[in-house]
Amino acid sequence: MADKKKENRNIDTAKARGELEEDLLEYVYRKWRQGRQITSKEYARTTGITGYEAAGLVRSLVTKGFLYEPENNNLELTEKGKLEGMDCLARHEKLTQFFQTVSGMDQERAQEDACRVEHYISPEGLKGIEHFLQYGDVYDRVYDDMDLYTFYGDGEFPMAFGLYEPERRNPRFLAAEYEKLENSAILRIKKSENCFLLRTKKEESLGFMWYRREEEWIQAKKEKDVYQLPTDIFTYNANTGIPITEAVAIIAITRFDQKPLQIDYRELNIHVW
Template sequence: MGRRTENRNIDVTKARGELEEDLLEYVYRTWRQGRQITSKEYAREVNITGYEAAGLVRSLVKKGFLCEPENGHLELTDKGKLEGMECLARHEKLTQFFQMVSGMDQQRAQEDACRVEHYISPEGLKGIENFLQYGDVYDRIYDDMDLYTFYEDGDFPMAFGLYEPERRNPRFLATEYEKLEQSVILRVKKSQNCFRLKTKKDESIGCVWYRRDEEWIQAKEEKGVYQLPTDIFTYTANTGIPVTEAVAIIAITRFEQKPLPIDYRELNIHVW
């Protein structure tokens, strides 16, 4: 058995199987983000001992979900990726469900989802999926979302705006907006999701940056197409109209220097 204290100051004792699913979900999420972790890093993140984390890793390796660790990094097998995707999908759908029916914030909803996701039946989860599509009660705000749990593989054009973040009432479009194609493309693949900003023919906007964990990272660019990870956005689902608004602060610079506040732009995407 493992024990951790959640943010509500409630001691929560978890069964071994729950702890293994939590680890598998975490490794899958970091893999989707293009990152690697070690069992020691995971232990610090969830407040368990290194010995407990190592035991969970050994069990998942034995079950075929993780490869034998190399250089300490945890790597999913193909079987582990499939199971991890299912764990993450359950968690994110339950988090949204609790937000919608209760109005609780994301952190509280995630805590409840962590408990329920290990026991909910396929029929119960299917009912919640239907409710998410047709029965919104509250607007909800969430971040760090993996849109692969909601879209099939493919490219999806979406309307967007690029604004100067400090100028509101009225809002002002950034000068770079006129140099971009009219739609941003959501590209969904099993390995990675991204929003793709494309410049118009013979136009250039320089370097595009996004922020993760307070660090500015230069977006990948190829032939005037910039790739922005979907998990850097904050999403607001509106109950009154069938649209989810994705918002992120990005930066645009002429050269490859770190952005200054004057370079910041607000990217607003309508996710239908």
């Protein structure tokens, strides 16, 4: 679902109402997957609809059993809502990739087209698109803010990675911190979270790791010697025949608990399979 006000809503009032409800459900689900909560007012500001309209959509989704009655104005999904939200998000992401694949358009334009199609496409049509994405790619593509749960089931998946000095290319130089990390990153997929795990080698110390979201630097969670990086901060690259080939993000590593400077920036490149 693109974060834009819908156009041409008067084409079909009943369907347009259903589209708006699915868009809200998909948005709340995406934020829940990222460990965040939103209110109907925040959703209205993000999408450009009125607060009255957003409140009406929430009431409808509560009646249908997709949302709980809001507490503290936060929107919370029921189990039924989580399943439906996951389905909405999967349709949106696969359609976005499809339009990028067959046309070479950028992600924003592909998302706009996906928003129009995702509410009407049949299960057979979506299955055909999934098959095409797997076996009939045409264009390489780049996309971000992706939920890897639509590609993987629950589990942990080891993946090769590189940590580079971002300003040094042709040739690229590995950052000094790379030698302090285990050789594999782990993609951890759960229903409630997706993250990449980076583990320091035995008796090595790395300091503080940071990632950037919406221009803000956030300190990565650390459990013992393992750092957690949310999957939605990465940009994903794909080429013909392979849904995802690599995940790239600018992170930072500091010795002290302080916001990073440019000299602390590192490029993390994970080879996704």
